[in-house]
Amino acid sequence: MKIIITKDNIEGGTKAFEIIKTGMKNGAKVLGLATGSSPIPLYSDMVDSDLDFSDMTSINLDEYYGLAPDNDQSYHYFMQHHLFDQKPFKHSYIPNGLAKNIHEEVDHYNKIIEENPIDIQILGIGGNGHIAFNEPGTPFGSLTHEVKLTENTIKANSRFFDNIDDVPRQAICMGIRSIMNSKKIVLLAFGESKQDAIKAMIEGPVTEEVPASILQDHPDVTIICDEVAAAKLSDKYRK
Numbered sequence: 571m572k573i574i575i576t577k578d579n580i581e582g583g584t585k586a587f588e589i590i591k592t593g594m595k596n597g598a599k600v601l602g603l604a605t606g607s608s609p610i611p612l613y614s615d616m617v618d619s620d621l622d623f624s625d626m627t628s629i630n631l632d633e634y635y636g637l638a639p640d641n642d643q644s645y646h647y648f649m650q651h652h653l654f655d656q657k658p659f660k661h662s663y664i665p666n667g668l669a670k671n672i673h674e675e676v677d678h679y680n681k682i683i684e685e686n687p688i689d690i691q692i693l694g695i696g697g698n699g700h701i702a703f704n705e706p707g708t709p710f711g712s713l714t715h716e717v718k719l720t721e722n723t724i725k726a727n728s729r730f731f732d733n734i735d736d737v738p739r740q741a742i743c744m745g746i747r748s749i750m751n752s753k754k755i756v757l758l759a760f761g762e763s764k765q766d767a768i769k770a771m772i773e774g775p776v777t778e779e780v781p782a783s784i785l786q787d788h789p790d791v792t793i794i795c796d797e798v799a800a801a802k803l804s805d806k807y808r809k
């Protein structure tokens with residue numbers, strides 16, 4: 571794992587942007603994208619850049635089940651607002667949160683991922699070590715699946731909603747095996763609430779109880795975090 575410690579999330583976004591820019595120069599055509607607050611500075615650098623994504627494909631990690639794309643808490647809305655309105659891609663895929671048949675949607679999404687191998691996957695991390703909505707205990711071999719969100723995640727994500735009761739209890743989420751199949755992975759994490767997750771991901775055992783710990787086994791992962799998120803790391807990781 572390569573670890574980059576930055577002053578703040580803005581510098582972190584710039585570092586991630588540089589990786590994407592270099593990746594595109596080297597032929598990357600499919601970006602795996604994430605939601606949450608962590609990638610926002612990266613998306614703003616992408617929007618402000620002269621890069622053209624119109625011949626590229628994006629595949630998002632997840633979507634709440636039960637939210638319409640125009641609901642301002644949906645991940646569809648988030649991506650339109652932060653990136654796609656300003657920088658359209660040739661194809662942008664996000665799970666359909668209104669799919670009538672969730673099992674068909676899961677199969678459909680797995681096919682999309684299989685047909686479009688991800689060159690660079692952007693990730694955030696939950697305070698409990700989740701990646702996308704792959705909660706602790708999710709099998710490392712999982713493909714796209716239906717998720718029941720944990721109380722911990724519902725509580726953490728309620729900061730974006732008017733009321734905790736409005737947070738959907740289910741989501742459709744890319745599985746850990748699909749994330750691990752990406753050629754390159756860039757994980758962004760900022761702030762105090764990520765300290766324990768960052769330490770467990772980098773220094774702890776590889777265990778399904780900490781989904782992000784599997785990244786230790788990936789050949790090309792860059793962790794970008796700020797000083798605060800990195801505060802509990804042992805010195806050897808903090809150079």
Ligand SMILES: N[C@@H]1[C@@H](O)[C@H](O)[C@@H](COP(=O)(O)O)O[C@@H]1O
Pocket residue numbers: 604605606607608609631632693694695696701702703723727
């Ligand atoms: N499904 C998303 C994750 O993909 C994201 O990594 C996490 C952390 O979000 P933030 O970056 O806002 O801390 O939140 C949600 O649970």
